[in-house]
Amino acid sequence: VVRHHELGWRANAMCVWDVPEDRVDGLGQALSGQDGVNLCYRRRRAEDWPYNxxxxxxxxxxxxxxxxxRDIRQRCGLQAFPHQLLFSTRRFKQCGARYAVAADA
Structure with missing residues (x-):
């Protein structure tokens, strides 16, 4: 688990984009390689939430x-797509992912 706050990264924001389905894979690849981006993924759109x-x-x-x-939008060609920038307001305990739990011996 990378603890960004302890490394001096005090601001975190989830940026959500509404991009055409036929472009989401390519734009996701481009986003994932940008400085400062450590997580990038696709989600299904919700009824009142158009972002994917x-x-x-x-x-x-x-x-x-x-x-x-601003730089990411320009480099990746995302200027025309609606987006929202959602800043984190609080930190929760971070722990690594658990894929399987060992049975008691």
Missing amino acids: LYCMIHGHDRAEVHTRL
């Missing part, structure tokens, strides 16, 4: 996250 591409952007402060987003 998600990425987590980290920065030292909110201004840096906004700058990264």
Whole structure:
């Protein structure tokens, strides 16, 4: 588990995008290779939530996250697609993923 806060990355934001289904894979690949992006994935759209591409952007402060987003939009050709930037407001305990639990011996 990477503890971004302890490494000086104090601002985190989930950026959600509404992109055409036929472009989501290519744009996701492009997003996943950008500086400051450590998580990128696709989700099904919900009835009142049109977004289908998600990425987590980290920065030292909110201004840096906004700058990264501006640069990412330009480099990846995302300027025309609706998006929302959702900043984290609180941290929860982070722990590694558990894929299987060992049986008691």
